Amino acid sequence: MKKLLSLTLALVMALGLALPASAAEETADESLARITKSVKDTLDLDTEDYDDFWGERYEDGLTGVWDLYWSGLDTDLSVSALDDGTVISYRAGQPYTVSGSETFPTFPQGDAAAAARAADDFLDKVLTAGESVELGEPRGMDTLGGDSYRFSGMILLNGLPSPLSYSITVDAADNQVRSFSRDAAANVFLGDVPASAASVSRDRAAGLLTDTLAVKLEYVREADSSTAVLRYLPEDTHAFYVDAATGELLDMTELEEQMEGLGMGGSSSDNATAGESSDSGLSPAEQAGIAQMEGVRSSDALDQSLRAEAAYGLADYALSSAAYRLVEAAENGEEDQVLCVLSYMRPEEDGSRSRTITVDARTGAVLSVSSRAPWLEEGETPALSRAEAQTQAETFLAAFCGARWKDLVLYEDSPADTEDQRPYDTFTYVQQVNGIPFPENRYTVSIDSADGSVYRLDYNYDEDVTFASTAGIVGEAAALSAWAGTYDTVLAYRLVPRPLDGSHETEARLLELGLTHFYELRLTYALEREDWCPGIDAATGKPVVPEKQDTAITYTDLSGSGVKADVEKLARYGVGYDGGRFQPAKQLTQWDLVALLASLDGYRIDPETADESTRDAAYSAAYRMGALARGTRDEDSAVTRGQAVKCLLDCAGYGPAARLQGIYTCAYSDAADIPEADLGYAAIAQALGMAQGSYRGDQTATRGELASMLCRLLER
Template sequence: MKRLFSLLLSAALLTSTALPAASAADAADTTLTRLTQSVKQTLELDTEDYSSFRGDYAEQELATVWYLYWDGEDSSLSVSALEDGTIVDYSLDADQAVTAPGQSMPAFPQGDPEQAKAAAQAFLERVLDPTVESVVLEAPSGLDSLNGTSYRFSGTILIHGLPSPLSYSITVRAEDNVVTRFWRDVPETSFLGDIPASNADVSQKQAAEQLQSTLSMRLEYILPEGADTAVLCYLPNPVHNFYVDAKTGKLVDLTELQQDMYLFGGENSAAGDAAAPESGLSEAEQAGIQQMEGVRSSQTLDEGLRAVPEYGLKNYELVRSTFSVGEEEEDGQVPVTCLLQYSYSAGDRVSTRTFTVDARTGEVQGIYSYLPWEEGDKAALTSAQAQSRAESFLQSYYGGQWSHLALYETSGQTVEPLDDSEDGPSYVFQFARQENGYFFPEQYYTVGIDAKDGSVCSLSYQYDPSVSFDSPEGVLSDSEALQAWMDTYEVTLGYLLVPQPLDGSDPVEQRLEQMGYTSYYNLKLGYTLERETLYRGIDAKTGEPVSYAWQEEPEGLTYSDLEGHWAQSYAQRLAQYGVGYGGGSFQPDKPLTQWELVCLLYSLQSTPLNPDEADEEIRNAAYSAAYSMGVLTREERNDTAVLTRSQLVQYLLDGAGYGSVAQLEGIFTCAYPDRDSIPADGLGYAALAQGLGLVSGPYAGTRSATRGEAAAMLCRLMER
């Protein structure tokens, strides 16, 4: 059968990898024959060992894509391609050899990134159109985690050397540099029309001036991570995405064009009560009872809520109350909250209102409502009336904060509904803290007003009176800040997907119109604002870009006490993969305890721990991981025991799956200078440690091990 299939393919006698589009008269088997031969020639495939083959296709919105599948005893292969032979997707699945003897101890990834890069480049040269497309391979990912087996390259396909919206990904197996995965975006399924020429009639400077005109900023307070004084920062207002057409110089609102692509719009809405946390008493009954001291009954809490007419509970019935004990806070207090759920039925309509309150004081922490709203319903009050009620509520019950609040609206953020003619179940207003004439929106009160009865139907807030505020003296001007923000961007010339109106002039456009599209993507040459680094805003006094707190956190593990130490390279090699100790110090000469070894091994599969700060729950979790690895048994647990070098070797080899071999008697020998001091029941472990390179020089099995020695032995073991 395979021989017959090969002869059938060879009969096509194709001389190039590109195929003409199949004509309407082509039978599916004829097209499949030609396409399969083209794919084999392009990818230089040897398919003789596959025992089965099939092909099918899908007529997508813009083009037809064929899917080819080969299956064999040891591997399978799938390729997606257009009718002209362009490769869209490639996937090779082959059986992998299993590393012996065990898999519980991970290994460092193996491979040569330069060889993998060369393999990826060679593959791309076969599947890209060299007259139009190119790729600049960046540094690969994939081997930055333990047990990694492949390199992955991904990025943008350049068109005529310029950035484009087309992406690609290619995966290379590390052990033999074979490409196992590839996918790409292709013009035929991404946009209508042809690829424009790459020459621009508009200069970068002209484009920059127009793009800068789309930017605006607002001056507000922000609170840096870990600080207690808020500082002023220019923050960008939300804006649409714009580009400047490189041919006409026209400034185009890309976001607006994308919003208008579809004839049929839709809005998804959902409402439901937040899940209430389970409450209950701990095993220590006395401690549990003490936690509930001072908690008010649900009846008392309900009476307090009904005493506030603004909550509109006159017609509502309390249907459920759930008490929940929280985590102990820094001051030693254990918070208890109560979730009170109310319901009101009017015919077949059911409204709900849920309050979260402090169960000891009755202070309302949040309100949520579900208000049914049907077509034809009308609001009983205007947006202005609703805002007045929200303000009166805050002034009456949060007077101390109200004097520091103001209605918060920025560009792109307005009160809903947008005007009085747009009815809805509620009006929502956000009031942000304002100091020295500037907003501090991280602290706020958000109030919802029921559009039918004017009651307060939602409430959330965040307010900390202890925060102080930096003086506004010496801040940059608006224009200076805007220029500093503009300087964080690069004005980049490239290809863009831009929606263009459909006119139904061909079957493809007619099909798109039937699917609800009023416009569809074409490829345009244009300038856009691009940047590699994400910034929050511009410091109002220095003019420097402000990063987010998470960007300033150091990546990976770092230590302050390894410089010049013999174990430095081992500890840092492990740290590259998140293996080691938290806390910033390694203490390489410290005698190693059993608990410290368990912490080190725990980091192989979870977050690194600081051995001096882990609580009992974390300790138990770490030890459970060590048990599952086979490092030690529950009976052997002794957190404070200082390990000898021989114990360290045994734990590591047991965890790596060598224990059963090491315990065989009479088959091992070793060449340590202190070989005669090694007991018979430890000779197997000592010999394996020498053979695997864990230990060199004297074995010194009875000497206390150190943290540095643990790092060195683990590192050497993971190099296998």
């Protein structure tokens, strides 16, 4: 019997918004009945076997959405649809399932082509006029235990890319769609989809867009190196689109700021520069021990040293806590560092101020400063102008940096936001070599706009960097041309903010919610690239191509091996040994067995070079799987074929059945030699194809034989 269990109009009730005109002409039950029938017709649903049904409605300010639920004895179904009947989500099956993560995995089995056809058939039902998708390669079946194909990507509008996306999951066992979700125009942007014909040529748009690009020459440290090379890097310019109908250059950074600024007000504290934790991670007894270490200064001495520096502005602050923390040396031979985090407070009528200073507890050298203070009230003028704050910053750094100061230049500064009224001004100075900045070596200082003290300090500086010569580098014009060449000019539908004028009912509702701008869809050109590019190599003038890390397991010693196909099949799913050699003929040890089984749990282990902690972790994984009993660790012991079968079948949950006596027979040529206690394991192994011909249970196994046994088990 069907039951209407509940009906809610959550956001409509909460915000007092009126239903759209079409819905206002209906009662709630009439609207639900209409949407339900529309959904059933669209999806060809047969709902006779469900016992319960209910619907809920909400609004997001743009459109109404109905959530429909069916439940039955064996399965549930949920569908979400817009007021006009557009299906935006679908989920079939039990809403809550018990995870099968503890179950021994299998190789994924399914038909990708059949799954794609099922996805296409479903999408044909739910996509509206002018919408299409290109499925592409599915995900989900590239890992052990995969049971479904997941397609996702962009919804094309009139054949062109758009900001709308979709996701659909197809069960690999029966090719039934289990879930679907999508973005819909009605709750993403205002207005209609523009025509797909562009009035502006791609070449003209490309010229307008590339004119907005700029590059800058900087030193960049090479990965895992002390050498800095020269690169032309993109300037942090605004992002632009070109309107394909008018040729207008759209500054998307400015337009997005109009969207992001909505509803933003001042804050009573500086969340961007939260102070460091005063929790030292050490007990009082440990802190007392550190305080007695040779060379470590007391908190009183450190406090006095800081107060003697007027730049830190501590005259009216009280020390609230001091916590010591031991930082172990990163490399052997270096001395462990003891830090002291001193926290200060200054209560005021408009809210308390705090300042946290971290110092080297032996030398007293200041390592960082962070603060909290009330933000300025709207219209309030700071005591220090920006120019005065910069003078204070440079005076402080000249004394603080010593000889380094002569090589530092102003790199970027962050003015106090005129709307947010931050109580500080920020400046970043970086090392300059050969007249070229090296931003990795930098000092960032914020100056309190109330009294000129150091509000924030953060720095990084490595003296042991060598710098490439500037001789023979390409010029900026050539680098800029190369940088522009890394992009394609792509015609697509994109979201562009526009002012609301309240001319339509939806706009009026958005204005009631306090919005002044919202997105419309425009046909535009923009610069896009498929792969990430960090910049242009100044020595060659060519784009820098980051190395792609190959995470696949590959081997160099499988040529001519009879188990090559099985070992490589395991490797495709991340099961195997690290190090590039499988050694299929090597006699199997317990450690070899454990290392291979641990790869089922995500480990990548080279059995020949693994350290003790890696070995311990792998054995823990084997214990969890049930392959070994605790207390049986014997890494170098040889593993027989019979023992390998037992370990694998116990992992896969066949142990209780295999240990039943008197019910098994085998067709092995050496069946008479199999002990009664092992007969069940041998019989199941034969049924699964793990062993054929002769069992040879007492013969030492090889790594290759283990791989083949595991392959057959994962194929079950």
